[in-house]
Amino acid sequence: MRCMVSGMLVWERPEPPNRPVPAPLSREQIVRTAIRLADADGLDAVSLRKVATALDVRPMRLYGYIASKEELLDLMVDAVHAGIRPVGDHWREVLRSHAEATRSAAHEHEWLADLLGGRPQLGPEALAGGETLVAALGDIHVDAVMPVVAAVKAYVIGAVRREIAERRAERATGMDETQWQRSLGPYLERTFATGRFPALATVVRDAAHLDADRTFRMGLDFVLDGIEAHIAR
Amino acid sequence: MRCMVSGMLVWERPEPPNRPVPAPLSREQIVRTAIRLADADGLDAVSLRKVATALDVRPMRLYGYIASKEELLDLMVDAVHAGIRPVGDHWREVLRSHAEATRSAAHEHEWLADLLGGRPQLGPEALAGGETLVAALGDIHVDAVMPVVAAVKAYVIGAVRREIAERRAERATGMDETQWQRSLGPYLERTFATGRFPALATVVRDAAHLDADRTFRMGLDFVLDGIEAHIAR
DNA sequence: GTGCATCTCGATACACCGTACTGGTCGATA
């Protein structure tokens, strides 16, 4: 009566398909796959099932390497941080380069905008980036270092989120800037036509429109100038 | 043969349960309910089913008022914007008050941090806030108004997200600051003990730790000071 | 007034999600 599975005797049961070497797996492989999926189709395309399928593995297998989906997202973010290494000598150079590198990463991995600032970044790569940053801020009074770093990071997170959000909205309505203007334009046009937002309407219509690059750098300059003033004081 | 439903004759069919006046509904009611749920148990507690249940209505009924869940979230954010009205005379006052009001709103509705910056805010309340803001920036050159507003908003979004994220992390590990220190402390302690992040370790150990309020205001001052310098130039 | 076409609306159903549970398998130990 032993050796029975679901009522079939050994004789009728097919051999286990020669035990295909259980696909070797690693956290790094899982994370890389998840990032690939997210890059291709956004964060919504990252589900444990899809990642598992892409790795030719059953979903529950992943729980040997991560405890929850949230952990996977944390790992993805930290993996991207590996590519964000500020460079430069002067504190201002370093902070600016960190900001630009973060923005570039978000351009390459738009899903990063959804995750940035969502959870504290304590992974090794993020900490390493922070180390580089802090190390380059030796000139600054020790009590001011964290607030300065926090301010720059906060600005970058918000600016990148806004930029990516706008980019997506453009893409969603039509595809290029022409379509965007045709689709959002009319809405704002109608809204402004109500006369309820005169100041806003004036600025939107009359002011020069900076592109995303210039807008980002201008805001960043505000922050850095403010920091510089504080340091000099 | 008329008046038949699923093969039952009139006699066997129970009367329709005296047609309870279909619960009156409105977008505002739906949004208010969703906000109540989110306030109580976070954004995850907001599902169309739960909102519908709370309103004693079937889920699909909601689609008469909104086209998708995303629209509901947009409406929630805009509803909160109704409470964010900057005040003051000088441009600096106004920007600061907008920043503080946004932060307060996020303290009252933590889920706001998850949504801020995630999509362009074009709802009437958000636009009204923008109008007030822009109107108060008359002193500033028209071409600089949008970049200035964008910079402040970007900083606020990032700072609030970081703050709420940290607050949640604290709450998740134990409950109060004591627990937090016991739980994260050891992790950072061990990590720093590796000697891989000397500068970071020094700053974290030696620097004065600002509370959330001071950190937020300090960063905000950087931004505003930078803007002031730009205007004066 | 009556029969029919039309429209509206919401219940049902689908495809998918994260992950708790637990049965089965396998390795180590006595």
Place this chain on the structure above:
DNA sequence: TATCGACCAGTACGGTGTATCGAGATGCAC
């Protein structure tokens, strides 16, 4: 070799957003 224990992963559960489509209501032509 027999038994026990640990561990792995398949099954299954309770949930999600929303497409579909049939039933009921409504308005209209005669």
